[in-house]
Amino acid sequence: MNINEFTREGFLKKRGGSYKSWKKRWCSLHENKLFYYEKQEHSNMKNHIPKGFIYLEDCSISVKSLEKNQFEICVRDKKRKYLVEANSNDEMMEWILGIFIHRDQYYFAQIGAMNSNQDEDYRRNSYNLPQIFNIEQFVTFEVQKIEKTKKKPFRCFVINKEDGTIGIGKGNMKKRSKTVTKAITKSGNTFGSLQDAFQFYQKFNPENLIRFERAVSDKTKIRLMWDVKGHFNDYIFTSGVSRERFINEITQIKVQCLGKKELALLYEPIKIKLFIGTWNIGSAAPPDDLSDWIPNNQDIDIFAIATQECDYSPRQGYSNTQDDWTVTLSMHLGTKYTLIAKQSLMGIKLHVFIKEIYIKHVHCIQTETKATGVAGVVGNKGACGVAFQLHDSSFCFVGSHLAAREERIAIRAENYRDIIGGLHFGIPGVDITEQFQYLFWFGDLNYRCEYPFDVGVELGMKKDYQKLLEKDQLKREMSQGKVFQGFSEGKIDFPPSYRYTRGEVNIFSDQKRRAPSYCDRILWRCLPNFDVEQLSYQPHLSFTTSDHKPVSSTFTLEIPPLLTHDSIDKNAFCVINFSVLFGKNFRTLKSCLDEKEKQKQKSIRIDSQITFEASFLDSNPTTELVLNNPNPIFNKIPALFPFITSKNYLENHHIILIVKDKRGQIIGQAPVSLKGSCDKNPIQFLAIIRKKGFLLGEISGSVHITWPSLNLIRF
Known part of the structure; x- marks a missing residue:
């Protein structure tokens, strides 16, 4: 494809000047x-220098404003952002699509000859992301390393595409043309070509890269894990697009080194079996043999084990519990099995183990x-949380110990809300219940059966x-x-897990005359269009060291493949379009917590706007602000431009609609599934704000996702 066939010209209003x-x-x-030129005729004059230009490599594109009939496009590169304004929405969309073509298709044109020589297996192994600017056999990126929080x-x-090695050199690359004119090595030497300079670069082998971790809060940041001991380096790319392209290149190199079994993990859906276990140990040392509670037959892929009151005296040779x-x-x-995460809060502990074969596919831990x-700061009650991604599927495990005593129902509800707001995972400001595909919450929740002791025992x-x-x-x-x-x-359909006489088999304790209850529970929540199958849910009555019995549950779920055989060339860019959005019964969190506010609910002033959040979006645009309306209608919805454009990827993810007030404070969040949105017609949705x-x-x-055809764009 000749990129010059797709030129786009016209007048735009550009913001700038003193x-x-x-x-x-x-x-x-x-x-x-x-x-951009001061006059139209200047563009046809060979010797006329333009007023300036915007370099589109790795740029991000978003709609700046939809208010007051302004059709602004924000183009942001690594140094600054540029604002240009079209005359209409149609013209704005044509310019945006044209910019995308010239940003992405230019890379295809540069690498077309090289890709044509690759065999079919290599092309199939290409991760479904845009390709990279190539210089001879080299692919280059500009990054900043982070050491001790300093850039x-x-x-x-x-x-190096020939041998797959990665080189890191000092200074930024001069790549404003098709050839490199200057490359600076760590020693400060200047070379005429990148090929000469590369031999002096510090080199790494991607085969030694255990995994990469995308930062969720910063779409330009990545962590490279070099070994199982946890050695890592943090880097910031010039844009989210550049980061995804780097991941694409590394993935292609690593895929070529994998065997058939490991390739199957990437290209086929994986059926995962999970074990969830919880036990209030009661400050007593557990037995040496845990087999009656925790299986060790290697049938399980992921273990998540929570304990409460786990503060017994450690055995000889250990300094702490x-x-x-x-x-x-x-x-x-x-x-x-490998321990991928552990967390402790006084006697509350949470451990997550994963089968060894999956360790290279876990990231973002x-x-x-x-x-x-007491006062919300003492850790005798609370929760430990662990979150991670397996391939592109997100998991969150919460092991908690809520307030005790039968009458403290309201305090337990408050504990629950505080934990949701206090576990800061993933997307900043978004509750854990609204962003993880699979969330498991388990532990000693301390909810009781409200019977007199004698009746409960009977x-x-x-x-x-x-x-x-x-x-x-x-x-x-x-x-x-x-x-x-x-x-x-x-x-x-099993006996209560609490309260038993220690040292006795299945005898309810009358020490404090508390009715037998199901204090120890295992709950789960999935985002829309995701589900799990529960295989078992049971207590383990043979354990007698505590007044609680351990409880366990096993689940199966299927996660989609990491890599697809989609054609990259056909999916160079896409657009996510939301229709008019209708809000209903908007209210504030304060109105739920305050009885007086509930009485004033009808007169509460609700000003709202919606921000679109997802890890694969170029930017997070916001709708117009609707004033003083608990049932707002949002008519002007900005188009969304993902920098990951695989249909399979997008249909297995969500966009979170974040409702904010006019000051930008979050009112609530609502995840919207993209499942089916890539089909011919838009899909309808109803999302709950929480x-x-x-x-x-x-x-x-x-919502509807489209891949605009090039011949439909008026150039």
């Missing part, structure tokens, strides 16, 4: 630049704690579990929408 005024300029797209000067990442318990679990599971004890001895559950506080609170909205729990577990309204509309 007074930041809007000036009419004749603009022209050529190769990977947007030139270092720009470095040049260079990938955390180390003792970690080694106990590791020895029990064996060498086929995060851990957090939230204390909800029902337990008779195995009348359904009668016990009629007065289960958690079931009632969930049905009333007060806690764990949108969560699921398996069928309970904040800290409260339902704060609804948003309805439709």
Whole structure:
């Protein structure tokens, strides 16, 4: 394809100058630049120098404003942003699509000859992302290294396509033309070509790269993990597009080194089996053999194990309980499993293990704690959380210990809300319940069965579990929408997990005359169009060291393949379009918490706007602000431009609609699934707005993803 066949010319208003005024300029797209001239006739004069140009390599593109009939395009490169304004929405979209073509298709034109010589297996292994600017056999990126939170000067990442090595050089590359005129090595020497300079670069082998971790909060940042001991380097790219292209190149190199079994993990859906376990250990040392609770037959892919009151005296040779318990679990599971995350909050502990074969495919591992004890700072009550991604599927595990005693129902609900707001994972400001595809919440939730002691014991001895559950506080609170909205729990047809006499087998304790209860629970929540299958849910009655029994559950789920066989050339860019969005019954979190505010709900002033958030978007545009309306209608919806354009990828992800007030404070969030949005017709959706577990309204509309055909664009 000759990129010069797709030139686009016309007048645009460009913002600039000493007074930041809007000036009419004749603009022209050529190769990977947007030139602008003072007059139209200047563009046809061979010796006339343009007023300037915008370099489109790795740029991000967004719609700046939709208010007051302004059709502004924001083009941002690594140094600054440029604002240009079209005369109409159609003209604005034509310019945006033209910029995308000249940004992405220029790379295809540069590498077309090289790709034509690659074999079919190599082309199939290409990760479905735009390709890179190539210089001979080299691919270059400009990055900044981060050391101790400080940004270092720009470095040049260079990938040698011939042998797959990565070189890192000092200084930024001069690549404003098809050939490199200057390359600076770490020693400061200047060479006439990159090929001469590359031999002096510090080199790494991608085969030694265990995994990469995309930063969720910063779309330009990546962490490269070099070994299982946790050695890593953090880098910042010039844009999110550049970061994804680097990942594409590294993935292609690593794929060629994999065997058939490892390739199957990338190209085929994976069925994952999870084990979730929770136990209030009761400050007593657990038995040496955990087999009756935690299986070690290697049938499980992921183990997530939470313990509460895990503060027993450590065995000889261990300085603290955390180390003792970690080694106990590791020895029990064996060498086929690797501990990927652990977290501790006083007696609350959470460990996550994964089967060794998946360790290279896990990334973005995060851990957090939230204390909800005395004054909200003491860690005897609270939660530990672990989040990560396996391929492109996101998981979150929360092990919690909520307030004790039968009468403290409201305090437990407050603990629940504080934990949601206090575990800062993933996208900043977005609740964990609204952004992870799979969320598991388990632990000693301390909800009781409201029976007198004697009645509860009698029902337990008779195995009348359904009668016990009629007065289960958690079931009632969930049905009333007060806690764990949108969560699921398996069928309970087993004895209560609390309260037993220590050292005795299945004898309920009368020490404090507390009725037998299902304190230890395992719940889960999935984003729309995701689901899990629960295989088991049970207590383990043989354990007698604590007044609680361990509880476990196993699940299966299927995650999509990481790589696809989609044709990159056909999917160079795409557009995500939302229809008019209709809000319904918007309210604030304050109105849910304050009884006086509830009475004033009808007169509450609701000013709202919607920001679109996803890890694959070039930018996060916002709708117009709708004033004083609890049922707003958002008519002017900006187009969204993802820098990952694979149909399979997009259909397995969500866009989060973040509702904000006029000051930018978050009112709530609503995830919208893109499943089916790539089909011929738009899909309708109804999304629930939540904040800290409260339902704060609804948003309805439709969404459609399209890949505009080049011959439909008027050039």
